Amino acid sequence: MGKKTTHKFKAEVSQLLDILVHSLYTNKEIFLRELVSNASDALEKVRFMTTAEGGQDDTPLEIRIEADKDARTITITDTGVGMTRDELMKNIGTIAHSGTAELTRMAQEGKAPLDALIGRFGVGFYSVYMVADEVEVTTRSIEPDAAPVAWTSDGKNDYKLQDIDDATGENGGESMARGTRIVVRLKEDLASQFTNTAHLKSVIKKHSNFINFPILVDGERVNTVTALWREPKFQITGDQYAEFYKFLTYDSEDPLDTLHTSVDAPVQFNALMFTPKTGGDPFGMNRENRGLDLYVRRVLIEKQNKDLLPEYLGFIKGVVDTEDLPLNISRETLQDNLLIRKISSTLVKQVLDNLEKIAKDDADRYAEFWHAHGTLFKAGYMDFLNKDKFGRLVRFNSSASPSASSGATGLASFADYLSRAREGQKEIYYAYGPSREALGLSPHLEVFRKKGLEVLYLFEPIDEFVMDALRDFDGHALVAAEHADMATLDGFETLEQDEQAAPLNDEQKSTLDKLLSRIKDVLGEAVTEVKVSRRLSGSPVCLANPDGNVTSSMDKIMRVISKDTSIPKKVLEVNPDHALVRNMLTIFEKDALDPFIDQAANQLFESALLLEGYLTDPHALVGRVQDLLTKSSGWYVDSKK
Incomplete structure (x- = not known):
């Protein structure tokens, strides 16, 4: 020694x-x-x-x-x-x-x-x-x-x-x-x-x-799995990618998509990212189970790093390996590290570009992605740096879609919408509702059906925030159907003609004004105004926000957040050409104090509240319907004699 x-x-x-x-x-x-x-x-x-x-x-x-x-x-x-x-x-x-x-x-x-x-x-x-x-x-x-x-x-x-x-x-x-x-x-x-x-x-x-x-x-030997992200892409088969994905995620299915990239500038790194076929978290209870595994020279630094991809891309699974970070770097330092921010910026761009390519080349595969991850992806409305890319990638159901099916035909992009727009149309219209059926019955959309104008259907609360954040697409403003300018809509030719009621003469117009005033007296402070509607054709009445800025659905969201359970005061718009309103006008001409006017006014108002989702106590409405059915059934029996 x-x-x-x-x-x-x-x-x-x-x-x-x-x-x-x-x-x-x-x-x-x-x-x-x-x-x-x-x-x-x-x-x-x-x-x-x-x-x-x-x-x-x-x-x-x-x-x-x-x-x-x-x-x-x-x-x-x-x-x-x-x-x-x-x-x-x-x-x-x-x-x-x-x-x-x-x-x-x-x-x-x-x-x-x-x-x-x-x-x-x-x-x-x-x-x-x-x-x-x-x-x-x-x-x-x-x-x-x-x-x-x-x-x-x-x-x-x-x-x-x-x-x-x-x-x-x-x-x-x-x-x-x-x-x-x-x-x-x-x-x-x-x-x-x-x-x-x-x-x-x-x-x-x-x-x-x-x-x-x-x-x-x-x-x-313990480390038997190859660092596949370090291998040349042209040497790797689809089966090898699938095998690595399953090793990484424990998923039994192959990935929907694989993105393998190598970047030299502004930061040197390799990344291998996968898009699963399913969302895996339908109730949003496992939001923290996201992030890419961060390696430095093949050594794991952090499992599921949350800073490499934003939350709306949290469905992406995979690894990132860089030479430029020190091996011994803390989570606190990672969060503030300029290199991490540069890697993140590059990764987000590559993921979005890859999704655009899929959407362009294979609409059905993109539809599969959207149905699996679209709800989470829509949270990207807060990514203002990538607003344009995000706007090209979001999808909605539409009045022009045959159904809300799982295929590509059930989805519409803003570009799809514009390709079908009427000549001279400068706005993209949308409406929120719980289902296609509900939106099909919405009074606010009657004028759009008459004019043949497509409306994007929003089914999830987050869709409202998406529209509010984007504001426009390719120079076309995103406008809620209930806030559409009627003067603009009047400029489009009517494609569906309803059965026209006889025009009101001057005396009837004067009586109509008095009837609307009477309805306002009946409803009192429950409404801010009662006025003639220009948007209705098949419905007798509808409710509209008095300020014309906040949509009904956004108003509900804000009320839930603020725990406000009161019923908002809105404008009651009345269709003067509807048969029921004409009958009310006739009754009012004979007797302005006829109790049927009160009964009908309350019924129409509460029915409108029901359609808007604000009616919390239906007892009065149900009782009134039963009373009206009883009276009308007597007339119906007599008419059959």
């Missing part, structure tokens, strides 16, 4: 190590990730040197991990580049260099998250002291004639360096080969956990599964 020398740590090192061990890592298994990553870097250097020099080396490039329960040790051995005595002091001794005082001061003063500092100062190796009473590092450099050297420390006050006799090996046996061996003597309370082979394998699979060299735990 060679001469052993002892080197004192600086005075503050003990304090610093205490901070690192007890405050830096919340998950003690991270130490194994750090040691395996260091071993992988050493092996990568060997491969680079061998390739650059054109030489050959039969030594297998691998990492071996062995556990000894009786000795309470874990041994991590690699056949990498190794270190000379000077390199050992420089690399592992970094913590004793001048940066130590600054690191300690910054950690104590809380000026930066501790995880953010370890990458800067290179102290990731020392995470091993979370689990170790003592660590011994034995290494031999790839440099010619380099002798083996051993480094030993308990991580408290000092470390020992010892040269090893190259002729006999450290114990008089076979000479040590190139590489590094780290023997971790575990703390007693952690020995059973970290000498458990099954646990070690699970840790490797979690953090280091895609290291580019074999990792053997007690002789069995």
